[in-house]
Structures are given as C-alpha cells and as structure tokens.
Amino acid sequence: MSSRLNYHHLRYFREIATEGHLGRTAERLNVAQSALSIQLRQLEDRLGYALFDRAGRSLVLTEAGRIALDHADRIFTAGDELLATLHQNGDAKPxxxxGALSTLSRNFQLQFLKPLLAMDACKxxxxxxxxxxxxKDLxxxxxxxxxxTEVPQTGSQFQFAAQLIAEQPVYLHGRPDRLEYDTLAMLLAHEPLIVPTESVIRAEFENLIATLGIRPHILASVDDMAMVRLLAREGAGVAIAPTVxxxxxxxxxxxxTAxxxxxxxxxxxxxxxxxxxxxxxxMALLAGQGAVAERGGA
Known part of the structure; x- marks a missing residue:
C-alpha cells in the first residue's frame, strides 16, 4: 500500500461531509454515486477507520471523520491561500x-493594528x-x-527594510504629587525613577543625567513597558516613557506628565x-507611513 495520502479522495470526502448525503454529492459533482462511494471506501481503507455512520439516508461523521474533516479543511484552505497569495487575488487570504518586540508598548501596538482592524475580513x-x-522568523x-524600536544591524545575508512609522517624545510621568519640582534636575535627583533597561531610551537617559551631573535613584530597571506603566500607576516612582x-x-x-x-x-x-x-x-498598512530607511540585516 502506498504511504501517501490520495488528496483526490480527501477532496471527495470533504464534499460528502459538507453535503451529508452521498447521492446529493454525486449529483452536485456530476459523478456516479458508485464511483464516489468507491473513492470514499478507498480513503477509509487508507486511513484505517470508518469516516461516516449511517443515520437513515444521511451520513454522520464518526470521530475519525471529524478529525479528517478538520485536517481536510485546513489543507484545502491552505491551497486556496497559496493561489490567492501568488496571484494576489481571491478571497482566501492568509x-x-x-512580530512585535516583547518590550514594545501595547498601546503602540494597538495603534498600529487599528487600520488593520478596519479592513474587512483581514485576519x-x-x-x-x-x-x-x-x-529569524522574518x-x-x-x-x-x-x-x-531599532533598525536591524548589519551582518546578515538578508537585506531588511526598516520603515520609520512613528517617533514619539519621551517624558517623565508620575502621580501629580511626585512632579512638584521647579527644575528637571531637582526632580531627577529626588524622585525614585522607573526606567527601561537597555534601549534607545535608556542610552539617551544615561547621556542626560551625565550632562546634568546627577546621580539619580533608579528604583527599577524594567524591560516591559506594560510593567513601567503599572509601577507608575501604583505610585512607586516616576516613569520615563513615551506618552503612548x-x-x-x-x-x-x-x-x-512633567x-x-x-x-x-x-x-x-x-x-x-x-x-x-x-x-x-x-502593503496597505504601511502605505504612506513615515520615511523608509534601508539597511543590511541582523
């Protein structure tokens, strides 16, 4: 017996399962009912399980049949998506x-996705x-x-394209009673700070405090912007982050915001x-967003 699955048989099975009746399926596909029955039996022999139980004149999927139909749906949907992708047409879009950097602001990600949510039937x-x-997944x-938040560095055989889609100023955010200072230097010198770990923001913050000649009290170095937000909301300290x-x-x-x-x-x-x-x-999502900077990859 061949180890390969006959996808022609699988497609006929899917049609029968959708119709729930052998005779009506044969009539719709314009094939002899006996020929369709043979195709189904050959698929069942190959899988080693009955795919249908009879309920009167109708066919009801067995457990193995439900599993087979689930796989068949995914197989043929993937085939439709393949054709739609290569020909850039059709309704079956993948x-x-x-992919999003795990430290990226959830609010920013939502802003990026909003135009996508407005697109009809776009998963x-x-x-x-x-x-x-x-x-690597890319x-x-x-x-x-x-x-x-960074353009990929050189060193890969792939030529990445990095499109700047937003650039947001970074401020100090905290409970109102923590921001009552006359100068930036006083605030940074006296309030506990919640700062991102290694990032563009952290590097520029280190330059800022060096310029001001300040040794701040860094309460927490956090690599997750959602946690930065939660700590500031709890009043633990003043957060350094984009307003978003x-x-x-x-x-x-x-x-x-200070x-x-x-x-x-x-x-x-x-x-x-x-x-x-x-x-x-x-293509639609990125159209018209910011300037494009291209550099060799990671």
Whole structure:
C-alpha cells in the first residue's frame, strides 16, 4: 500500500461531509454515486477507520471523520491561500503575521493594528519575542513584518527594510504629587525613577543625567513597558516613557506628565524583507507611513 495520502479522495470526502448525503454529492459533482462511494471506501481503507455512520439516508461523521474533516479543511484552505497569495487575488487570504518586540508598548501596538482592524475580513496573528528570534522568523517567511524600536544591524545575508512609522517624545510621568519640582534636575535627583533597561531610551537617559551631573535613584530597571506603566500607576516612582505607554492613566488623571523637555525620543520601525509576493494587507498598512530607511540585516 502506498504511504501517501490520495488528496483526490480527501477532496471527495470533504464534499460528502459538507453535503451529508452521498447521492446529493454525486449529483452536485456530476459523478456516479458508485464511483464516489468507491473513492470514499478507498480513503477509509487508507486511513484505517470508518469516516461516516449511517443515520437513515444521511451520513454522520464518526470521530475519525471529524478529525479528517478538520485536517481536510485546513489543507484545502491552505491551497486556496497559496493561489490567492501568488496571484494576489481571491478571497482566501492568509493571515497577516506580525512580530512585535516583547518590550514594545501595547498601546503602540494597538495603534498600529487599528487600520488593520478596519479592513474587512483581514485576519492576523501577533507574536512577541526578542529581536533575534523575530528577525529569524522574518528571514524564513514565518512572519510578514516585525515591529521594533531599532533598525536591524548589519551582518546578515538578508537585506531588511526598516520603515520609520512613528517617533514619539519621551517624558517623565508620575502621580501629580511626585512632579512638584521647579527644575528637571531637582526632580531627577529626588524622585525614585522607573526606567527601561537597555534601549534607545535608556542610552539617551544615561547621556542626560551625565550632562546634568546627577546621580539619580533608579528604583527599577524594567524591560516591559506594560510593567513601567503599572509601577507608575501604583505610585512607586516616576516613569520615563513615551506618552503612548501611559495614555489611559493620563486621560483618567491618575498620572500626569512633567513639564520638562528631556530631549529624548523613541522611534518605532516596521521591519520587512523585500518579497515578490508581499501580503496585500501589509502593503496597505504601511502605505504612506513615515520615511523608509534601508539597511543590511541582523
């Protein structure tokens, strides 16, 4: 017996399962009922299980039949998506696969996704991880785009494209009673600070305190912007972050932004790999957003 599955038999099985009746399926497909029955029996022999039970004149899927139908749906849907991707047409579009740096602001990610949510019938998946893992997935075409705060460094055989999609100023945010200082230097010298770990923001913050000649009390170094937001909201200290990170708390009055210009900003990039068959939703999502900077990859 051949070890391969006959997908012609599998497609006929899927049609029978959808119709629930052998005769009506044969009539719709314009094939003899006996021929269709033979195809089904050959598939059952190959799988080693009955796929249907009879209920009167109807066919009801067995447990093995339900499992087989689930796989058949995914197999033939993937085939439809393949054709739609290569020909850039059809309704069966694959989901847009997005990777996001795990430390990236959730509020920013939501802002990026909003136009996608407005697109009819556009599915997407969102994966978090570190830069190296996400860029490797981008190289193997497991992802369509990676959201990050830095342009990938040179050293890869792949030529990444990094599109600047936003650049947001960084401020000090905290409970209103923690921000009552006349100067930036006084605030930084007296309040416990919640700062990101190694990042563009952290590097520029270190330059700032060196320039001011301050040795601040760093309460927490946090690599997750969501945790930066929560600590500031609890009143643990003053957070150094883009406003988008604490937008909800500022709107509700729980947090306030200090009126000092830090001269720090955080860029947000959408990193892609030039492809002959890009996802059409991604093309629409990135169209007209910011300037494009291209550099060799990770």
């Amino acid at each position: 989901p847009l696969r997005i 997407f998946s969102l994966k978090s991880g570190n830069t190296d893992v996400l860029l 190289e193997t075409l497991a992802l369509d785009v990676v959201l990050t 990170v604490v937008a909800d708390e500022i709107a509700s009055g729980v947090l306030k 009126a000092f210009d830090l001269g720090i900003s955080e860029p947000f990039f959408a990193v892609t790999l030039p492809r002959k068959f890009p996802h059409p939703a991604l």
